[in-house]
Amino acid sequence: MKRKLSSKIKERVVEGILLLSALSSILITLSIVFILFYEALGFFKDVSLGEFLTGRQWTPLFAQPKFGILPLVSGTLLVTGIAVLVALPVGLIVAVYLSEYAPHKVREIAKPILELLAAVPTVVYGYFALLFLTPILQNFIPQLSGFNALSPGIIMGVMIIPYVSSVSEDAMKAVPMHIREGSYATGATKFQTAFKVVIPSAFSGIAAAFIIGISRAIGETMVVAIAAGMMPNLTLNPIEPIQTLTAYIVGVSLGDVPHGTIEYKTIFAAGITLFFMTLFLNILGFWFRKRIREVY
Amino acid sequence: MQELNTKIEARGLNFYYGSVQALKNINIHIKERQITALIGPSGCGKSTFLRALNRTNELIPHTRTEGSVMLDGEEIYRPGLDVVGLRQRVGMVFQRPNPFPKSIYENVAFGPKVLGIYSRREIEEKVEKSLKAAALWSEVADRLHTSALNLTLGQQQRLCIARVLAVEPEVILMDEPCSALDPIATLKIEELMQELKKRYTIVIVTHNMQQAARTSDWAGFFLLGELLEYGPTADLFTRPKDKRTENYVTGRYG
Numbered sequence: 001m002k003r004k005l006s007s008k009i010k011e012r013v014v015e016g017i018l019l020l021s022a023l024s025s026i027l028i029t030l031s032i033v034f035i036l037f038y039e040a041l042g043f044f045k046d047v048s049l050g051e052f053l054t055g056r057q058w059t060p061l062f063a064q065p066k067f068g069i070l071p072l073v074s075g076t077l078l079v080t081g082i083a084v085l086v087a088l089p090v091g092l093i094v095a096v097y098l099s100e101y102a103p104h105k106v107r108e109i110a111k112p113i114l115e116l117l118a119a120v121p122t123v124v125y126g127y128f129a130l131l132f133l134t135p136i137l138q139n140f141i142p143q144l145s146g147f148n149a150l151s152p153g154i155i156m157g158v159m160i161i162p163y164v165s166s167v168s169e170d171a172m173k174a175v176p177m178h179i180r181e182g183s184y185a186t187g188a189t190k191f192q193t194a195f196k197v198v199i200p201s202a203f204s205g206i207a208a209a210f211i212i213g214i215s216r217a218i219g220e221t222m223v224v225a226i227a228a229g230m231m232p233n234l235t236l237n238p239i240e241p242i243q244t245l246t247a248y249i250v251g252v253s254l255g256d257v258p259h260g261t262i263e264y265k266t267i268f269a270a271g272i273t274l275f276f277m278t279l280f281l282n283i284l285g286f287w288f289r290k291r292i293r294e295v296y
Numbered sequence: 297m298q299e300l301n302t303k304i305e306a307r308g309l310n311f312y313y314g315s316v317q318a319l320k321n322i323n324i325h326i327k328e329r330q331i332t333a334l335i336g337p338s339g340c341g342k343s344t345f346l347r348a349l350n351r352t353n354e355l356i357p358h359t360r361t362e363g364s365v366m367l368d369g370e371e372i373y374r375p376g377l378d379v380v381g382l383r384q385r386v387g388m389v390f391q392r393p394n395p396f397p398k399s400i401y402e403n404v405a406f407g408p409k410v411l412g413i414y415s416r417r418e419i420e421e422k423v424e425k426s427l428k429a430a431a432l433w434s435e436v437a438d439r440l441h442t443s444a445l446n447l448t449l450g451q452q453q454r455l456c457i458a459r460v461l462a463v464e465p466e467v468i469l470m471d472e473p474c475s476a477l478d479p480i481a482t483l484k485i486e487e488l489m490q491e492l493k494k495r496y497t498i499v500i501v502t503h504n505m506q507q508a509a510r511t512s513d514w515a516g517f518f519l520l521g522e523l524l525e526y527g528p529t530a531d532l533f534t535r536p537k538d539k540r541t542e543n544y545v546t547g548r549y550g
Contacts, residue, residue, distance in 0.1 A: 104357070182394040182456065184352060186407035186463050187384030196410065201397050 036275060039268035046262050052269065058232035058248075060266045061255075067266070069273055071232035075242035076277070079153045079224055082238060083217040086157025088210055091164025092199075095206075098165070099172035100194040111166075118162040126226030129155040134227065147229025147241040156223050164213040171205020172198050204289050211285035215278050221246035245274045303328040303467060303497040304349060309363035311344055311353065318344045320521040322363070326514070331489060331498045333508035333529065336518035336544070342501045345518065346469050349499065350386035351379050367467070384411070387460035391472040393452035395444035395459075400427075400436050403444045403455055407463035422462050430458035431488050450481025454488065461492075468492065470500040474507065486511050505545060509533050517541045 044052070047067045055068020094114065098107050134151040138144045144151075175198050183193040199206065221244075229241025230251050243251070248270050257263045304326040311319035319341050326332050334342040347353045349365060351372065365372050372382055384407075395403050404423040413419055423440070427433040432454040436447070444455055453473055460468060470489075474482040489498055489511055502508050508515055509529060516526040517538075525532060525541045536542040 176394075178390055178392055178394040179396060181352060181355070181388070181390060182396065182459070183406070184355065184383055185350070185388035185390070186410065186459055187380050187387075188406070188410040189380050192410045196406065197396055 033275075036268055036272050039265055040272040043262070043265035043269040046265070047269075056234050058243075060263055061252075065262070067269075068234075069270070071234040072243060072245045072248050072270060073273065073277075074234050074236060075149065075224075075228070075232065076218060076244040076246070076274075078149045078236055078238060078242060079156065079228060079244055080214065080217040082150060082153025083156035083160060083220075084210075084214055086154055087160045087164050087213050087217070090157070091161045091209070091213065092168055092206065094161065094165040095168035095172060095209075096194050096199070099169045100190065100198060111169075114162050115166060116162075117159065120159075122159065122220065122222035123226070125155050125159050126152070126223040129223055129227035141239060144239045145229070145241055147227065147231070148239050149228055149242045150238040152223045152227040153238065155227070156217055156220050159220070159223070160213045160216045163216055164209050167209035167212060168202070168206045171202035171209065174205065175201045207288040208285055211281050211288070215281050218274070218277055218281070219246060221250055225250045245270045245277075249274075300327040300330065302326065303368065304499075305366045305369075306345075306348075307364040307366070309345070309348060309365060310361070311341075311348055312360040312362075313356070314358050318521050319348065322523050324516060324523060324526055326497065326499060328497050329493060329495070330513040331493055331500060331511055332514040332516065333512035334499065334501045334516050334518060335503075335505065335508050338503075340518040341521040342516075342518040343471050345523075346471055346499060346501050347388075349467070349469055350383050350388055352383070352388065384463050385465055386467040386469060387463060387465035388469040388471065389453070389456050389460060389473050392476050393449055393456050395447070395452050395455050397443070397445055399441045400444045400447070400455060401440040404458050404462050407459060411463060426458040426462040427455075429461050429492070430454045431484065431491070432458055448481070450477050450484060453477060453481070453485060457485075457488065457492075465496065467497045467499065470498065472501055472503060475503065482507070505547070517544060519544075 052067055052069050054070070055066055056070055057066035057068050058071045059066045098111060102110065129152045130147075133155060134144065134146060134148065137151055141150075179197060179201060180193055183197040188196070224244045225247040228244065228247060230243050230247060231241040232248070233240055233242045235242065249267050252263065252267055257267075302325045304324075306322050306324045309319055309322040310317060322345060334346065336342050344353065348361060349367075349372075353359055353361065361373060363373075367382070367385065371377070396406065398406075401423055404426050405419050408419050408422045413422070424433065427436065432451060435451060436455075444452065447455060453476075457468075457473075474485050477485065486507065489500070492498060500508075500512065512529045514527065515529040515532040517524045517532065517536075517540075519540060525536060525538045527537075532541065533545050536545060542548075
């Protein structure tokens with residue numbers, strides 16, 4: 001009887017610890033969001049939302065500061081767009097190869113190597129873009145400035161290929177063999193089976209992979225901080241130097257910014273913009289997964 | 297009764313999964329525009345044999361085929377044969393209905409599209425014709441563009457038959473097409489088979505003895521990778537030559 005009671009207490013304690021650990025991650029997330037909003041609200045006491053969202057210049061550290069977020073947003077979108085143009089097609093093709101074509105042995109070797117791409121520190125990618133890719137690109141595009149959006153965009157694309165390909169491949173592998181057989185049985189080739197049956201069947205998983213890749217690109221910091229230049233620039237021209245939201249946050253945080261000043265608050269204003277961009281993508285991804293859920 | 301043409305002939309066919317021999321020296325003449333049923337206990341090689349007839353076995357790694365299979369007198373295992381073209385002539389319906397997660401229309405249109413037909417009108421005609429031939433048209437005509445996965449299993453299986461018909465094959469292989477279906481849906485497929493027999497050669501693998509007896513003209517009994525007995529269905533069921541066949545068809549096997 002006594003034994004039973006003590007084991008019951010033990011159960012309770014274990015349950016309590018598990019609950020606390022689960023709650024802590026939620027609490028941390030909530031407090032981050034709270035602080036972000038709180039500090040950003042302070043920023044909007046000094047700067048109107050209209051100026052923030054429509055201003056075409058971002059010069060918070062100048063004597064005559066301007067607080068238009070558009071240059072940072074355009075910089076972020078530009079680099080992300082370039083990265084996506086590289087990562088999505090390449091990632092998808094890699095996934096198709098690994099899932100549908102590669103012999104077992106090749107897949108066993110190629111997949112871990114590919115995933116190693118994700119393990120390279122991003123700072124290495126940053127210098128790779130600045131010191132290796134940019135000079136090469138300058139051979140083809142002489143007007144390309146030393147800091148530009150193109151080179152880090154391409155490198156970031158390479159960096160997120162494994163995220164896209166790995167999740168896409170899992171989604172394609174999950175398409176049952178008998179669906180492929182149905183395709184072969186109507187005389188489809190391997191290529192037709194892969195692109196007209198397997199990819200559409202795995203669509204929601206592939207969409208999720210794309211969204212993970214895009215979120216990763218938007219949030220990426222080091223590569224752009226190093227190789228894109230630190231110049232807020234309202235442009236969609238990839239050969240000019242730009243600055244992204246993340247690179248701005250790093251740049252200002254590294255400098256000597258006193259707590260409570262408007263410069264300090266701009267960090268949170270940029271942060272909350274970033275927050276809404278990735279939140280939007282997450283909602284989109286969630287919606288995709290819910291709406292297009294295959295039942296095989 | 298007129299002389300029946302041989303559509304498919306296997307000679308000395310052996311098949312191996314790794315080192316395990318799944319088919320042993322199979323010799324058979326499958327007649328044109330007849331229904332041939334292959335029966336036998338699980339693991340006897342009947343499905344493997346069926347899949348050897350359109351070379352879907354070779355999608356499985358580490359397998360080996362020896363011997364010969366002729367379709368209209370042409371060797372289908374000769375090097376350089378267009379396997380994709382072969383599978384268009386010899387279509388297949390599987391045990392579990394396997395519609396693509398697309399609309400009903402897209403499922404049937406898939407075959408014609410991979411054949412390279414782009415004319416919308418032509419595809420629409422083929423879809424309608426195939427669905428009618430598969431006795432599904434009246435049930436789905438008003439919802440062609442809804443998901444195929446919302447159909448009942450029996451309807452899904454007829455859709456898979458329509459999908460095969462849309463590429464206008466000559467032979468239809470059926471691998472236990474009714475094992476996932478209820479008796480009413482099964483009956484519909486069996487009726488459909490009688491209709492399809494007028495134009496196509498059908499080879500069906502089944503576990504269901506009554507189904508084999510009801511539907512087929514010819515029957516083959518497989519045991520442990522060998523074709524023990526093959527002949528007109530009536531003979532095989534009422535006057536089996538081999539004792540083991542008799543035991544099996546009368547339910548005394550095992």
